[in-house]
Amino acid sequence: MSKTALITGVTGQDGAYLAEYLLKKDYIVHGIKRRSSLFNTERIDHLYQDPHVDKRDFILHYGDLTDSMNVTKVIQECQPDEIYNLAAMSHVKVSFDTPEYTANADGLGTLRILEAVRLLGLTGKTRIYQASTSELYGLVQEVPQTEKTPFYPRSPYGVAKLYAYWITINYREAYGMHASNGILFNHESPIRGETFVTRKISRAMARIALGMQECLFMGNLSSRRDWGHAKDYIKAMHLILQQDKPDDYVIATGVTTSIREFILKTFAAAGMEIAFSGEKEEEVGKIVAFDEKLFAEKVGEEYKNHIRSRIANNPVVVRVDRNYYRPTEVDLLIGDSTKARTRLGWAPEFDLNGLIEDMISSDIHLMKKEAHIKNGGFRTLNYFE
Ligand code: NAP
Ligand code: F7E
Numbered sequence: 439m440s441k442t443a444l445i446t447g448v449t450g451q452d453g454a455y456l457a458e459y460l461l462k463k464d465y466i467v468h469g470i471k472r473r474s475s476l477f478n479t480e481r482i483d484h485l486y487q488d489p490h491v492d493k494r495d496f497i498l499h500y501g502d503l504t505d506s507m508n509v510t511k512v513i514q515e516c517q518p519d520e521i522y523n524l525a526a527m528s529h530v531k532v533s534f535d536t537p538e539y540t541a542n543a544d545g546l547g548t549l550r551i552l553e554a555v556r557l558l559g560l561t562g563k564t565r566i567y568q569a570s571t572s573e574l575y576g577l578v579q580e581v582p583q584t585e586k587t588p589f590y591p592r593s594p595y596g597v598a599k600l601y602a603y604w605i606t607i608n609y610r611e612a613y614g615m616h617a618s619n620g621i622l623f624n625h626e627s628p629i630r631g632e633t634f635v636t637r638k639i640s641r642a643m644a645r646i647a648l649g650m651q652e653c654l655f656m657g658n659l660s661s662r663r664d665w666g667h668a669k670d671y672i673k674a675m676h677l678i679l680q681q682d683k684p685d686d687y688v689i690a691t692g693v694t695t696s697i698r699e700f701i702l703k704t705f706a707a708a709g710m711e712i713a714f715s716g717e718k719e720e721e722v723g724k725i726v727a728f729d730e731k732l733f734a735e736k737v738g739e740e741y742k743n744h745i746r747s748r749i750a751n752n753p754v755v756v757r758v759d760r761n762y763y764r765p766t767e768v769d770l771l772i773g774d775s776t777k778a779r780t781r782l783g784w785a786p787e788f789d790l791n792g793l794i795e796d797m798i799s800s801d802i803h804l805m806k807k808e809a810h811i812k813n814g815g816f817r818t819l820n821y822f823e
Contacts, residue, residue: 503547657762690773723756
């Protein structure tokens, strides 16, 4: 018989990939989506069937993690075997602007799910995955970070997720619930939100290459992240809930890269060599060399003249804007996922170069299409279009 999963945050990057993965494994998948004044289901529209057709294995419910009655009602209706709690206000910089909301959604939202499962008498049936994060390590106390490294969060987001991490463990210990934390390091993809740094860079590179944007404005270029591909990381979530015993696992690649290096690699992947010069807010990145063959292959022959002219007249394509700095920063993240690799048999298929290739080919394709939409105004295209 098919298992039933409930995914909160199903309209997000991970929710979309996980829903697709579970549907392929013959799960019945329920998802919670928020009401929004504009469509917010672009990442999952390709999975959604006609609601009037009899067999529906992908079912969406309106909801919000700040509404405990809604959360309880949806869980009661679905009677899920597995809950993946992916819903969150997930942007670290924005959490400094909306700290109370972030605590409510990301911290108390997790409590609402755990308590609903308990009150509905589903403790013995429903397994729970909590989307914990490398942001818990914050001001890192150990390098690399493992399941045993002490936490020191550095943002309202990190602190809210710290509550969620511990309340998950507390419900496991107090009520014997199958509730686990995946401590996932940064993971990205072509459907990553446009304001996270990797997607911002990949998208801007495509727009600069096509002559749609002049410059990429960045915050702190020196912080380092351990970046993997979301497609690999959602498999770990599923594996965690298939274990007999609940537990907590670090999911990471074990490779750390600075934002500056990510920019160099992203432009280089499309044939543009960048050199950085200057310090702090005066630092700039210029195009200094051009692999015309690679550029023609990745971007297109017809855009080569534009890059030649940029190199000759206006080579600066990256500048620093202090508005993107955070009040407290997480400088260095690098994870040790030995426990997940040995106990779950998990291993990533994508390395950083593979991730960048996937992201830039998608963004070049999308931005070309966007450039051609002239009538009816400018519209951001969906990855799946
Ligand atoms: P994402 O793309 O920002 O998606 C977040 C999802 O949560 C969206 O579907 C969003 O809905 C929904 N949401 C936000 N607030 C909500 C609320 N109050 N009630 C119900 N739904 C709400 O995030 P992601 O990258 O897929 O990450 C998934 C989860 O993993 C998050 O909990 C994140 O904090 C955590 N995490 C992410 C990473 C990473 O590198 N990606 C690493 C570690 C942990 P809308 O579409 O309507 O905005
Ligand atoms: O920033 C620096 C920024 O916003 C990465 C979330 O998914 O992963 C994500 O959080 C780094 C930071 O991700 C810009 O200061 C420089 O040092 O892509 P990000 P994040 O903050 O690491 C963790 C694991 C999560 O759990 C979160 O939900 O890049 N940076 N310049 C910039 N960052 C952004 N966004 N924009 C810039 O212009």
